[in-house]
Amino acid sequence: MATPQGVSVAVKILDGNIRATSLVALTLLAAAGAVEIPGVASALEKVVEPVLGGGHPVGKIRLGPAVSALLD
Numbered sequence: 001m002a003t004p005q006g007v008s009v010a011v012k013i014l015d016g017n018i019r020a021t022s023l024v025a026l027t028l029l030a031a032a033g034a035v036e037i038p039g040v041a042s043a044l045e046k047v048v049e050p051v052l053g054g055g056h057p058v059g060k061i062r063l064g065p066a067v068s069a070l071l072d
Contacts, residue, residue: 001025007034020061022047027063031070 001022002008009028011021026043029035051059 001029003029003034005034007032019049019051023061023063024067027067027070037071 001011007029009025009032011025011028013020013024023044026035026040026047030037030040048061050057051061053059
């Protein structure tokens with residue numbers, strides 16, 4: 001994932017699923033100061049898909065403590 005200014009991050013999720021990549025990549029860009037944290041929240045609402053069960057939302061992808069600590 002990259003910003004218009006050319007700052008980029010590459011993310012590999014160990015289980016190979018891409019569900020969390022946008023969440024982690026945007027968080028890393030925010031932690032590096034490449035994007036504004038308030039802008040990340042609105043972008044995440046658009047790109048992070050809900051976790052479905054039987055076709056209905058039953059959860060969501062969240063940051064683990066180690067990654068969310070980067071924003072503190």
